[in-house]
Amino acid sequence: MEMFASAIIFAAAVALVSANNAPTYPSDVSSTAGNSYESYPPFNGAKVPQNGKPSNSSYPDDGCGDYSVRFKGDGYCYPLLKKGPCENVLFWITVEPYTYEGICTPRLCGRGKVFVGRDGLCHDIYDTKECRGGRRLYYSAYGDPICDCPVGQYPFPSEEDDCVPIFTQGPCPTNQVVSVSSSGKLECAPNTCQLVDRYQDFLLQLVPVKQSRISNDDEDDEYGYCYALGTRGPCSPSELFGYNIFSSQGECVDMDDPRTPYFSSPEENAILDDVFDRAANEPIKTKNNRSNTFFRAQRLSRKRRQGPNTFGIFQQPSRIPTSLLNPCQSGGRNGNNFKCANPLVPSRPVRDVSQPVSPAFGxxxxxxxxxxxxxGSNRGPASCGPSYQFIPATNQCRPIRF
Known part of the structure; x- marks a missing residue:
């Protein structure tokens, strides 16, 4: 048997996830929405896949925006890769790849880490050994571990090239920068934001902004400014200046808003770190050896019983925006671009890369x-995320739906 159903042991306050509730995928998914999954490039099951170009398939609009999804349980919108209405901090919201609804799925790794099936460990998102070309680790909205460029960067001039920060010169000629055309295509365009003495930093991503976009003052509509992405810029104290890749314009993003993909609070971070640090070091405990997946931190769960309303709106967010959800690409909102992090709020974090650790499940x-x-009894499917199917004949993973 290649795959066992999930059965995860929790504390008394958390219900057992039975095999009947585990996600199951039909064996025949060769054609959906007029597209054969065999027409899409596979990736080797031992590698973390690189986020590819969005497909041309049509995806439903659930009315929840770029980085939130309508939850199957109650019909409300919740931000992806957050606890939301899930009963325990070891679950979070992802997109079900068949219905495109939000569901609660296991969160294998702690803050700032992504599960890598090759070795079964949680890797730092900035682990350079897992991704190439300046890319880093993310999760897709479906919960797939993928490699993609840091927020605010894209491969340029081709899909296989290294990541380049938009609105910087990159490989463009002098006095030009990598820009986004009206059709959403990356291109070299004249630089309208020249650096001045106090901005001698060629990695600053300066974006021209009409004053009316920020102040709603029509009288200043023709008077433009340039602001650096990831700074306060023209925004309020709780906001940072970002770039909306779909509307191609600067936008203020409220870092205090828990609905954004960048929101993070010291209180929530402390809880997550406490749970996952102890979970990774807790011996696996079984019950008559009947379960296929085991939660490692049972003693901790008994001490810290988190109800469904534990996480409220925390008032002190982290000022270094990072996102585990992959950033949106320009173009169609399909595949891994169906739900993604947008607007783009880049950061240049300065910290050491941590070593891989054990996940909270075993x-x-x-x-x-x-x-x-x-x-599962086969190592091959270990790197296949929820939206992929393992093909034993080729030892590869192929997209289920898109």
Whole structure:
């Protein structure tokens, strides 16, 4: 049997996730929405896949915006890769790849880390050994571990090139910068934001902004300014200046708003760090050896019982915006671009890269933990995320739907 259903042991306050509630995928998914999944490039199951170009498929608009999804349980919109209405901090909201609804799925790793199936460990998002070309680790909206460029950067001039910060010169000629055309295409365009003495930093991503976009003052509509992405710029004290990749304009993003993909609070961070640090070091405990996936931190869960309303709106956010959700690309909102982090609020974090650690879940001996939170007897599917299907004949992962 290549895959076992999930059965995750929690504390008394958390319900057991039975095999009947685990995600199951049909064996025949060769054609959906008029597209054969065999027409899309596969990736080797041992590698973290690179986020590819969005497909031309049509995806439904659930009315929840770029980085939130309508939850299957109550019909409300919740931000992705956050606890939301899930009952425990070891679950978060992802997109179900068949219905495109939000569901609660296991969160295998702690803050700033992504599960890598190749070795079954949680890797730092900035682990340079896992991604190439300046890319870093993310999760897609479906919960797939993927490699993509840092927020505010894109491969340029081709899809396979290294990441380049938009609104910097990059490979463009002198006095030009990598810009976004009206059709959403990356191109070299004249630089309308020249650096001045106090901005001698060629990595600053300076964006021209009409004053009316910020102040709603029509009288200043023709008077433009340039602001650096990821700074306060023209925004209020709780906001940072970002770039909306779909509308191609600067936008203020409220860092106090828990609905954004960048929101993070010291209180929530402390809880997550406490749970995942202890979970990774807790021995696996089984119950009559019947379960296929085991939560490692049972003693901690008994001490810290988190109800569904534990996480409210925390008032003191982190000022260094990072996102585990992959950033949106220009173009169609399909595939891994269906739900993604937008507007773009870049950051240049300065910190050491931490070593890989064990996930908060484990499997029985000789079984392998997968990105879905399930256990299987074959190492091959371990890197196949929830929106991929493992093809034993080729030992590769292929998209289920897009």
């Amino acid at each position: 499997c029985r001996p000789n079984d392998f933990l997968q990105a879905t939170g399930q256990c």
